[in-house]
Amino acid sequence: MSPDQDADDPSAPPATPTVTPKAAYHHGDLRAQLIAAVRELVETHGPDGFSVAEAARRAGVSSAAPYKHFKDRPEILRGVVSEAMDRLRAAMEAGAAAHPRASLEAVAAVGLAYVEFARGEPGVFRLVFGLTEGHENAPDLLAKGEGCFGVVVQAVAACLGLLPGDPDVQRRAYMLWSFVHGHSFLTIDMKHKVASAEIDDWDYLMRISRAMLAPAAQA
Amino acid sequence: MSPDQDADDPSAPPATPTVTPKAAYHHGDLRAQLIAAVRELVETHGPDGFSVAEAARRAGVSSAAPYKHFKDRPEILRGVVSEAMDRLRAAMEAGAAAHPRASLEAVAAVGLAYVEFARGEPGVFRLVFGLTEGHENAPDLLAKGEGCFGVVVQAVAACLGLLPGDPDVQRRAYMLWSFVHGHSFLTIDMKHKVASAEIDDWDYLMRISRAMLAPAAQA
DNA sequence: TGACGAAAGTTAGCACCTCTCACATATGTT
DNA sequence: AACATATGTGAGAGGTGCTAACTTTCGTCA
Numbered sequence: 001m002s003p004d005q006d007a008d009d010p011s012a013p014p015a016t017p018t019v020t021p022k023a024a025y026h027h028g029d030l031r032a033q034l035i036a037a038v039r040e041l042v043e044t045h046g047p048d049g050f051s052v053a054e055a056a057r058r059a060g061v062s063s064a065a066p067y068k069h070f071k072d073r074p075e076i077l078r079g080v081v082s083e084a085m086d087r088l089r090a091a092m093e094a095g096a097a098a099h100p101r102a103s104l105e106a107v108a109a110v111g112l113a114y115v116e117f118a119r120g121e122p123g124v125f126r127l128v129f130g131l132t133e134g135h136e137n138a139p140d141l142l143a144k145g146e147g148c149f150g151v152v153v154q155a156v157a158a159c160l161g162l163l164p165g166d167p168d169v170q171r172r173a174y175m176l177w178s179f180v181h182g183h184s185f186l187t188i189d190m191k192h193k194v195a196s197a198e199i200d201d202w203d204y205l206m207r208i209s210r211a212m213l214a215p216a217a218q219a
Numbered sequence: 220m221s222p223d224q225d226a227d228d229p230s231a232p233p234a235t236p237t238v239t240p241k242a243a244y245h246h247g248d249l250r251a252q253l254i255a256a257v258r259e260l261v262e263t264h265g266p267d268g269f270s271v272a273e274a275a276r277r278a279g280v281s282s283a284a285p286y287k288h289f290k291d292r293p294e295i296l297r298g299v300v301s302e303a304m305d306r307l308r309a310a311m312e313a314g315a316a317a318h319p320r321a322s323l324e325a326v327a328a329v330g331l332a333y334v335e336f337a338r339g340e341p342g343v344f345r346l347v348f349g350l351t352e353g354h355e356n357a358p359d360l361l362a363k364g365e366g367c368f369g370v371v372v373q374a375v376a377a378c379l380g381l382l383p384g385d386p387d388v389q390r391r392a393y394m395l396w397s398f399v400h401g402h403s404f405l406t407i408d409m410k411h412k413v414a415s416a417e418i419d420d421w422d423y424l425m426r427i428s429r430a431m432l433a434p435a436a437q438a
Numbered sequence: 439t440g441a442c443g444a445a446a447g448t449t450a451g452c453a454c455c456t457c458t459c460a461c462a463t464a465t466g467t468t
Numbered sequence: 469a470a471c472a473t474a475t476g477t478g479a480g481a482g483g484t485g486c487t488a489a490c491t492t493t494c495g496t497c498a
Contacts, residue, residue, distance in 0.1 A: 048267040062477055130349045182401025189348055211430055287446055
């Protein structure tokens with residue numbers, strides 16, 4: 001079995017009593033070091049411009065060592081994506097927490113965290129949402145995606161004074177998300193100068209949030 | 220002799236010669252055939268799951284032949300992207316042309332063409348907007364991206380009765396585009412069930428277009 | 439027409455990459 | 469101390485990107 005994905009789970013793990021912090025036998029948590037190396041490579045050389053061999057080289061191990069921790073090349077990428085999604089979600093939650101609950105600012109802050117993540121780590125961001133072969137066999141990644149969406153839903157629901165399960169909330173949250181997602185992508189792609197230069201993100205997001213949460217948006 | 224023979228491509232892409240149709244010496248427009256093969260591979264095996272060797276194999280030539288037509292592996296991908304952007308733009312223009320000028324429907328139709336392209340060729344769509352190394356040395360791709368954006372701008376300008384150069388038009392067009400772009404990506408990623416199942420695209424796009432073209436969106 | 443040069447294909451081959459296998463070494467448990 | 473297991477290494481098979489050198493086809497022009 002080899003519990004691969006045990007990060008720092010605050011929730012008490014009942015199944016595995018032994019492995020709590022990390023695996024540090026020979027090398028000292030090679031797994032995390034590999035993920036860090038791959039993240040760096042993806043960021044500098046593009047999503048497909050990395051190699052397992054190069055990551056191993058950077059970690060100071062042989063080119064076969066990574067396969068003791070990951071089954072595949074894709075599995076390493078999935079590891080990077082998983083870790084990145086944790087950080088993305090944390091950033092979104094922090095954004096929301098920096099403003100009063102049930103405020104338009106909280107909603108906009110969630111979106112801003114999203115955009116800033118994309119701008120800060122464009123390669124990883126692209127990897128997260130460009131992964132196709134990983135998602136099929138990776139329900140945990142799907143779950144984390146749902147978790148991120150949940151943050152948006154929470155903020156929207158609070159702002160509207162409705163329950164998160166409300167279809168209207170879901171719909172508005174989805175619209176908001178697709179907006180922010182598209183803006184993020186266009187920004188890092190620099191597909192148009194407007195994206196990177198002439199747009200004040202906060203203004204933009206506040207305007208969008210207001211429009212999407214207005215009663216008229218339901219129609 | 221006109222080399223307009225469709226070799227083995229009964230599928231979507233209509234006659235769109237990517238570049239000079241001058242290459243028909245031995246094989247018969249190997250360049251176009253390679254691009255078609257790569258497009259197919261990208262669509263089935265994912266953006267990074269293709270190889271020049273496999274494409275050459277499918278085209279029935281040796282693995283070195285592609286390098287007579289393309290300098291690099293990335294250049295082949297750029298060829299596919301270029302051809303795809305031509306088709307995307309054509310689809311967007313056709314969408315707009317199917318409705319009266321200066322109508323909300325024309326704007327929504329441009330977006331619908333975009334979404335349908337993404338749904339129809341998710342792999343290629345992802346490739347188009349996931350290409351990083353190609354864009355630096357490829358001003359033609361950037362120009363084509365601008366061209367696609369121009370279609371949106373045209374529709375929006377006509378609908379608002381303003382000039383395409385108007386910053387307000389540019390801004391609204393960008394907002395619309397980011398919305399459509401994000402929706403397309405989320406749809407093909409199936410990041411959330413709402414995206415693929417519970418959304419009527421036309422309704423969605425009409426609502427978005429109306430919201431983005433309303434005077435209030437300017438604020 | 440025939441010679442020539444360029445275009446478009448071939449094989450051979452190097453360097454690199456992914457991934458596996460057999461083997462070596464550290465670690466915790468009994 | 470002995471064992472089973474987790475974690476490392478090196479060798480190597482097979483695939484891939486790309487280049488070099490050679491061969492074949494085609495258009496052109498004296």
